[in-house]
Amino acid sequence: MTPHGKTAAKHHHHKVEVRLENLRQFFNSMDPSPFYERDLDPDAERYIVSWAEEFPHDEPVRLVLHVEAPDAAAQQVLVEEAVHNHFANEARLAGLEFRHLLRVGSRSLVIGLGVLAVCLVLSGTLAQDGGTVGNILRQSLLIGGWVAMWHPMQIYLYGWWPLLRRRRTFEKLAGMPVEIRTASHPPAAHPASTP
DSSP: OEEEEEEEOGGGOEEEEEEESSGGGGBOTTOOSOGGGOOBOHHHHHHHHHHHTTSOTTSOEEEEEEESSTTGGGGHHHHHHHHHHHHHHHHHHHHHHHHHHHHHHHHHHHHHHHHHHHHHHHHHHHHHHOSHHHHHHHHHHHHHHHHHTHHHHHIIIIIHHHHHHHHHHHHHHTTOOEEEEBTTBOOSSOOOOOO
16 A cells, blocks of 8 residues: 545545555455455554544545556445445544543542642641641642642643544544546546645
């Protein structure tokens, strides 16, 4: 499988192009599922997703497979169904991962707030005693309380949005048109030049 680049047609309809010797390269050879339910080859998936993430989310994407095998065009409907099934499943898994992350964040927040509250109470108690040792313990408790809040803050500030973006990308790819071009089935119009 050789990446063939990406082009943007009129009306911001973006195109991801992949060059293959045959369609078997496009699918995971270890997957025993029927052809239309097979997972994509991991390299092919990474390539398609990486280009799709470069485009604005609200602009459509089209996948064009340039296949050397002359009989590949007859499989276009099955290939498109397989691509849609694969990315729909990936979107579902990304959604499950997103919900799981939020559940972990909620539990971490409850635990972190509890630890922080205990640390603040103990720190306030030690502040009344004074002394060097008491001051060190009080500062240590304050640091420990805020460290306990690090994990939920990381989830709610930074951890959720990459998962949400990935799920939206998969959802878009689950509905993209798929076109197979062979030497015997060239495109109807002249293809745009590849950068």
